[in-house]
Amino acid sequence: MALAVTLLSLLAMGLQYRLVETRLMDASRALLTADLNGFAALYEQRRIIALRQAIDYRAAAHTGGEMLLLADRKGVVLAGTEPAWPEGLTKTGEGFTADGAEVFVRGGERWLAVARDLPGGFPLLVARSLAPVDATLASLRRGMAALGLALLAAGALVGWFAARSVMGRIGRINALADRVAAGELSARLEGARSHDEFGLLETHVHAMLDRIENLNRATHRLSDTIAHELRTPLNRMTQKLARIEGQDDLANDLKSEMRAAIRVFDSLLDISRAEADQGSGGGLVPVDLSRVAQEVWELYEPLAEDKGLRCTLTVDPDCRVLGDRNLIAQMLSNLLDNAIKYCAAGDELRLILQETPDRHLLTIADTGPGLPDEMKDQAFERFVRADRDKDRGIKGHGLGLALVRAIAARHGAKLGLPQVEKGFVLEIGWPKLSADP
Amino acid sequence: MDRILIVEDDSETAEAVAAEVRGLGLEPVIKTTLDEGIAASALDFRVIVLDRMLPGGDGVEAIARMRAGGARGLILVLSALGRAANRVEGLEKGADDYLPKPFEPEELRARLRALLRRGTMQVLDNDLLAFGDLEIRLKARTVHVKRGHVAVSPKEFELLTYFARNAGQVVTRMQLLENVWKLHFDPGTNVVDVHVGRLRRKLEEAGSQAIQTARGEGYVFAPLAGAVI
Numbered sequence: 001m002a003l004a005v006t007l008l009s010l011l012a013m014g015l016q017y018r019l020v021e022t023r024l025m026d027a028s029r030a031l032l033t034a035d036l037n038g039f040a041a042l043y044e045q046r047r048i049i050a051l052r053q054a055i056d057y058r059a060a061a062h063t064g065g066e067m068l069l070l071a072d073r074k075g076v077v078l079a080g081t082e083p084a085w086p087e088g089l090t091k092t093g094e095g096f097t098a099d100g101a102e103v104f105v106r107g108g109e110r111w112l113a114v115a116r117d118l119p120g121g122f123p124l125l126v127a128r129s130l131a132p133v134d135a136t137l138a139s140l141r142r143g144m145a146a147l148g149l150a151l152l153a154a155g156a157l158v159g160w161f162a163a164r165s166v167m168g169r170i171g172r173i174n175a176l177a178d179r180v181a182a183g184e185l186s187a188r189l190e191g192a193r194s195h196d197e198f199g200l201l202e203t204h205v206h207a208m209l210d211r212i213e214n215l216n217r218a219t220h221r222l223s224d225t226i227a228h229e230l231r232t233p234l235n236r237m238t239q240k241l242a243r244i245e246g247q248d249d250l251a252n253d254l255k256s257e258m259r260a261a262i263r264v265f266d267s268l269l270d271i272s273r274a275e276a277d278q279g280s281g282g283g284l285v286p287v288d289l290s291r292v293a294q295e296v297w298e299l300y301e302p303l304a305e306d307k308g309l310r311c312t313l314t315v316d317p318d319c320r321v322l323g324d325r326n327l328i329a330q331m332l333s334n335l336l337d338n339a340i341k342y343c344a345a346g347d348e349l350r351l352i353l354q355e356t357p358d359r360h361l362l363t364i365a366d367t368g369p370g371l372p373d374e375m376k377d378q379a380f381e382r383f384v385r386a387d388r389d390k391d392r393g394i395k396g397h398g399l400g401l402a403l404v405r406a407i408a409a410r411h412g413a414k415l416g417l418p419q420v421e422k423g424f425v426l427e428i429g430w431p432k433l434s435a436d437p
Numbered sequence: 438m439d440r441i442l443i444v445e446d447d448s449e450t451a452e453a454v455a456a457e458v459r460g461l462g463l464e465p466v467i468k469t470t471l472d473e474g475i476a477a478s479a480l481d482f483r484v485i486v487l488d489r490m491l492p493g494g495d496g497v498e499a500i501a502r503m504r505a506g507g508a509r510g511l512i513l514v515l516s517a518l519g520r521a522a523n524r525v526e527g528l529e530k531g532a533d534d535y536l537p538k539p540f541e542p543e544e545l546r547a548r549l550r551a552l553l554r555r556g557t558m559q560v561l562d563n564d565l566l567a568f569g570d571l572e573i574r575l576k577a578r579t580v581h582v583k584r585g586h587v588a589v590s591p592k593e594f595e596l597l598t599y600f601a602r603n604a605g606q607v608v609t610r611m612q613l614l615e616n617v618w619k620l621h622f623d624p625g626t627n628v629v630d631v632h633v634g635r636l637r638r639k640l641e642e643a644g645s646q647a648i649q650t651a652r653g654e655g656y657v658f659a660p661l662a663g664a665v666i
Contacts, residue, residue: 224518228490231517232447235539239453242542252653258539263623266520273522298592299618302631326521330622337626 006151013144020140024133028112032128033098035066036114039126040096048078048122055079065129067111073121080125089125091117103130110134169198173205183283185213219276223269230265234258267399271382274327274406284411286433287323289360290315293353296332300340308345309366315353319360320433323411331407334400335364335426342424343368359414359429367423376417380405440464441549442482442510444474446491450538454486454515457545461553475499478508484552487532489516489523500531511552515540521622528621535621543654547607554603566601568660571645573601582643592617593636600648600658609655 042050048070055068056079069080077084092100093116101114104127113127172189179187188206193199238258241251277283297313304311321328332351339349343366352363371379372386385398408415408428416427441458445451446469455465463483468474471493478485485508487496500512511533516523519537527535533555534548566573572581578594580587589597596617600608610629614620618629633656637648651657 224490227519227523228517231519231538232450235447235517236449238539238541239449248653255541259623260625262519262539263625266623269520270522273520295618298590299620299624299628299632302635303626303628306631324522326525326621329620330521333620333622333624337624340626 003152003155006148006155009151010144010148013147017137017140017144021133021137024136025112025130028128028130028133029098029101032101032112032114032126035126035128036096036098039124043096043118048118048120051118051124052079065132067106067113067125067127067129069123069125071123075123078122082125085123085125089113089115091115091123093117094119166198173201176205180209180212183277185209185216216276219272223273226265227269231262234262264399267403268382270327270330271399271403271406274403274410278406278409284322284324287321287325287328289319289321289323289328289362289430290317290353292325292328293332293351293362296329296336297351300333300336304336304340304343304349307340307343309340309343309347309349312348312350313352314350316355316360319353319355319430321360321411321413321430322433323430327407327410331404332364334404338400339364339366339368339424342366347423355432356429358432360432362428362430363425364428365420365423365425370420370422370424371417379417380415438462438464439483440466440481442474442477442480442485443467444469444471444477444485444491444496445488445515446470447488450488450515453542454545457542457549460546461549463553471496471499475503475506478503478510479506482508482510484549485510485512486549487512487514489514489518489527497527497530497532504531511555513548513552515545524621543607543651544609544611547609547612547655550606551603551608551612554606566598568601568604568647571640571647571660573597580640582640582645585643587639587643589636589639592632593639596632596636600656604658604660607651607654607657612655 039051039054042054052070055070058066058068059079059081062081067081067086069082069085070078071080071085072078075085086104086106089102089104095116098114101112104111104113110130110133111127112130113125116124118124176187176189188209189202193202238255241254244251293315294313297315301311301313336349336351343349348365348367350363350365352361352365354361354363375384375386378384380401381398382402383398384402404426405415412431414429416429418425418427441463443451443454443458443465445454445467448469451467451469455467458465466477466482468477469492471491474485474487474491474496485503487500489496496516497514503512512531514527514532514535515538516527516535517538518527524535524537534552536545536548564574564576566575570583573579574581575598578591580589580594580597596613599613599617610627611623613629613633614624633648640647647658647660649657649659
């Protein structure tokens, strides 16, 4: 922008320069014409003699601004300011008009010259120095260059200030977006808004954030309400069940059915909560993944051993992540519970936590039946269950792996299902947290 | 008579809690709004049973205000907000225990007993917990039955210690999962049973019948008569 303005100004100045140059040349030409007219008048009267006298007289005055020369037919100088005819200057015509005046350089100056061969072979040179013209033009050029530079500098300065102000205001909005992305949904910009596009942008961003915050709050309120409206009547039922006597088996069946129903609802609410919180670091704290893995493993190992599984735990120490201990434990518990449920006596169950250069890689592997091929793509979707499980009477709701995926996403961890010949292998790559607190 | 404050807006639940409180030989006082509950909490109560979604606000958010107002009773949050995240939040905000609804009367009774006991229990600074011929050495982390050493895993030792601290009372699976494993979700399968079963077998092989099943409720650590706690 600043460059364009400067260019336009330079163009205008260039035009003006041309105009001045033309005017000055015209003025020089007019002077030359006047000179020639004077010499012509003298020549009319007494030919070469008068001319020679006039040139002598003028040469004696030696103004420096003119070059005069009259020679005879042999080239001997009769009168003039120059000792000899300048080289490279050709004589044209005989008259005293200024037509065909040419510019030549001598002594570092430009001259506007008329060279004639007067009748009888007398060469005549009448020239005027263009030094004043050049000096004027040079100072004009200097002035224009200085002005151009000043314009550029001013343009750059104005541009810098404008950009700085724009960047500053965009930076404010970016900083706000960063805070929101970090989980601070209630973050807003302080201070009054300006009455321009930026103010409008801030207003729009605030309106969007208000809406997101309201939706988020509504989601949380809804899950709280669902919990309240579901659990309060279930609670009354439980209290009444406790009063039933003599039908313990039936009462216990009902209790475990209710417990299972609550687990499904909790899983659904946990999944949607983890998905809603995905990408925000809010609520996550440094967690020793190695320790959680070990603790959950120790909880399930006796169960697996009792079922006849061969169990191996390999955990690198001090693998730290930013996380929610309870969610991670829930995830591992789901995975181990699944493995134990599907494996048979003699199968192998392994939990491995390795520190790799860029991630903490947690692998759970078993040699059980694995995922059916047709289910691999959607194993992590809600309520997806293998038909063979339903046939075999294995209980479940198809929420376990969906919760695993949601919890992984909440922690920014990546799931991988490597191809294996037999069994189920799941890899979870956790973002590392540096060892320093 | 010692009193227990119940802040609960659902009358049936409040009555069920009150019945358990009376069963424990204490006097229940019921308040149905958060403000009344906060006002009453400064009085002398052993335990405050606190609901969350109350007329007037969230009970958990009011714990700090109750404490600032001079409430000294131990706080048991009893709420429909029963997901693991809710429970952890409640405990982090100062609740002494957190029981999700729906709750079974036995579970509430066990929790109330544990809290009442915690209120009177002196700090166990001595190294030795002795129950007849069953001895637990806390510093060395060893268990002896009839002078013979019983090899237990670190987790089994923690489990036994928790039982010992609640000797004579029913301890539920949920309590064990929360207090020994620090897990606040329902794993679905009764993983805890396997651990208790192993510990129990080890003790039985050494000649101690200390751990017994309380049918439908949980377990009881019932040391031999004449035990010294």
